[in-house]
Amino acid sequence: MKIEAKSPKEYIAQLPEDRQEAISKLREIIKANLPEGFSEEMNYGMIGYVVPFDLYPKGYHCNSDEPLPFISIASQKNHIGFYHMGIYANQELLDWFVSEFPKYSKLKLDMGKSCIRFRNPKKIPFELIAELCQKMTPEDWIETYERQLK
Numbered sequence: 001m002k003i004e005a006k007s008p009k010e011y012i013a014q015l016p017e018d019r020q021e022a023i024s025k026l027r028e029i030i031k032a033n034l035p036e037g038f039s040e041e042m043n044y045g046m047i048g049y050v051v052p053f054d055l056y057p058k059g060y061h062c063n064s065d066e067p068l069p070f071i072s073i074a075s076q077k078n079h080i081g082f083y084h085m086g087i088y089a090n091q092e093l094l095d096w097f098v099s100e101f102p103k104y105s106k107l108k109l110d111m112g113k114s115c116i117r118f119r120n121p122k123k124i125p126f127e128l129i130a131e132l133c134q135k136m137t138p139e140d141w142i143e144t145y146e147r148q149l150k
Contacts (some may be wrong), residue, residue, distance in 0.1 A: 003075070008040060009049045019075045022121035023047070026073050026082065026129065033130045037138035038070060046074035046083070051138045061149060070141055071133070079110070079117040082129065086136045088114035089148045094134060097128075104128040 005011035008027060012020050030049060031040065039052045044065065050067040053059060060066045072083040087094045101109045103123035118124045118126040136144070 003040060003045060007042065011042065011047055015075050016104075016123050019080065020027075022080055022118070022124055023073060023075060025126060026080070026124065027124050029130050030071060030073070030133050033133035034071070035134065035137040039067075041067075043067075043069060044072065046072040046081075050074040051142060055138050056142050068142070068145060070136075070138075076117075079119045080121055080124065082116045082118065082124075083114050084116070084132065085114050086141055086144065087116075087132075089144050093132075096135075097132060100128055100131070101125070 002013055003014050005014060012023050012027070013024060021100060027040075027047060037051070037055055038049045041048055041050060043050065048069055049071040050069050052067050056068050058064060058068075060068050070085050072081075074081045074083070087097055098109065104127060105123065107120070107123055110119065
């Protein structure tokens, strides 16, 4: 489900009503819990949270014209996707998340490398997402990212 939008509000306005509510709440949870330094922008057709160039001038290694991505949220065809690059790059963080998930949800964890898929917008464990967002500062993410590149 590709949505052409120039801002998060424009993105959300184009979603079906049940997805608008879930994505809006995810957005607010992320903004309220991410450590200072990340910035919100549209990237890859999703709402993204990145390390801006003033903190990391090198940018993303795949395209140095783009800031370093960290978290993205998107309404996909069959699910809401929550993409967290820190989980992909940090085994300790991944292990923590996998062990905590059953405490917040009765559903089976549906996840790829960095994507957590929520098929039911009404069953997103927002408290757990809030905790996850607090776990890495931009500086932590830069350090982890650079370690993974080597």
